[in-house]
Amino acid sequence: MIDGDEEGYEQIYNQLKGRCKELNSELRPPFIKFLQQNYSITVIIVGKKDENYKRCLESMLN
Structure with a gap:
């Protein structure tokens, strides 16, 4: 997972x-x-869907 x-x-x-x-x-x-x-690698980007998966995880949890 990547922020x-x-x-x-x-x-x-x-x-x-x-x-x-x-x-x-x-x-x-x-x-x-x-x-x-x-190796087959899958990266998951964590962020706001409507903002192209931008934002950091910490701010979304607040």
Whole structure:
């Protein structure tokens, strides 16, 4: 799980895309799926859905 903070889903996706060659090209918020060293990894972005999964978890719980 990754906190969306100010980046949001698309910016986090683009950061991972630059690092991982085997990133699933489908955008399926809040999930990002990719392969790394023969491991299948699913990242879940935590944030407000209507704000592109931005916001930090701590502020949403207050």
